[in-house]
Amino acid sequence: AQSVTQLGSHVSVSEGALVLLRCNYSSSVPPYLFWYVQYPNQGLQLLLKYTSAATLVKGINGFEAEFKKSETSFHLTKPSAHMSDAAEYFCAVSGRYSSASKIIFGSGTRLSIRP
Amino acid sequence: DAGVIQSPRHEVTEMGQEVTLRCKPISGHDYLFWYRQTMMRGLELLIYFNNNVPIDDSGMPEDRFSAKMPNASFSTLKIQPSEPRDSAVYFCASSTSYGYTFGSGTRLTVV
Numbered sequence: 750a751q752s753v754t755q756l757g758s759h760v761s762v763s764e765g766a767l768v769l770l771r772c773n774y775s776s777s778v779p780p781y782l783f784w785y786v787q788y789p790n791q792g793l794q795l796l797l798k799y800t801s802a803a804t805l806v807k808g809i810n811g812f813e814a815e816f817k818k819s820e821t822s823f824h825l826t827k828p829s830a831h832m833s834d835a836a837e838y839f840c841a842v843s844g845r846y847s848s849a850s851k852i853i854f855g856s857g858t859r860l861s862i863r864p
Numbered sequence: 865d866a867g868v869i870q871s872p873r874h875e876v877t878e879m880g881q882e883v884t885l886r887c888k889p890i891s892g893h894d895y896l897f898w899y900r901q902t903m904m905r906g907l908e909l910l911i912y913f914n915n916n917v918p919i920d921d922s923g924m925p926e927d928r929f930s931a932k933m934p935n936a937s938f939s940t941l942k943i944q945p946s947e948p949r950d951s952a953v954y955f956c957a958s959s960t961s962y963g964y965t966f967g968s969g970t971r972l973t974v975v
Contacts, residue, residue: 792955792966851920852964854907
């Protein structure tokens, strides 16, 4: 069974400040891990994904995430927040060796940016 | 590439009516997924297909829900009869490798 837990349903940071969104995963098989972003009234857009090539994964819009097996974590960071980063962010997991590629999503973290 | 196309974007219907949501996946993608998003339950996987064959429908909430994929370019999610608690945003997504492309969703309101 696989699952992800996102710590904090709402995170608020000042413009220009560090963004840190936390995600811990549980998986009985080596996982693939993802971060998705959802802007209001839109579908989900892939930010980045971890597939074991490198533990530090760089994504779009300046975001990156680091896979830490010892901590079962895959936290999302961005050095300097921009107003346009305000959105809902979802961490997700799927099994690497599963013949089925279904992805399980976390409950989401709403990121607000203060001017 | 037009992406994953869902229709309609918004649907308002009365309780008891049949509702059909439609999805056109990206050409060449062999997986198709239906998700439901609500404030209370977040993103729930309802059902997914591989090469037009349903693989896992364990997320379908009740027998009132059914999904079909008659060919590689079209899928439907039907609710009959609809109930107010079915109100949600329904997303379709397709993929050919790990990492989906989502449609813009159908916002369903059952009154």
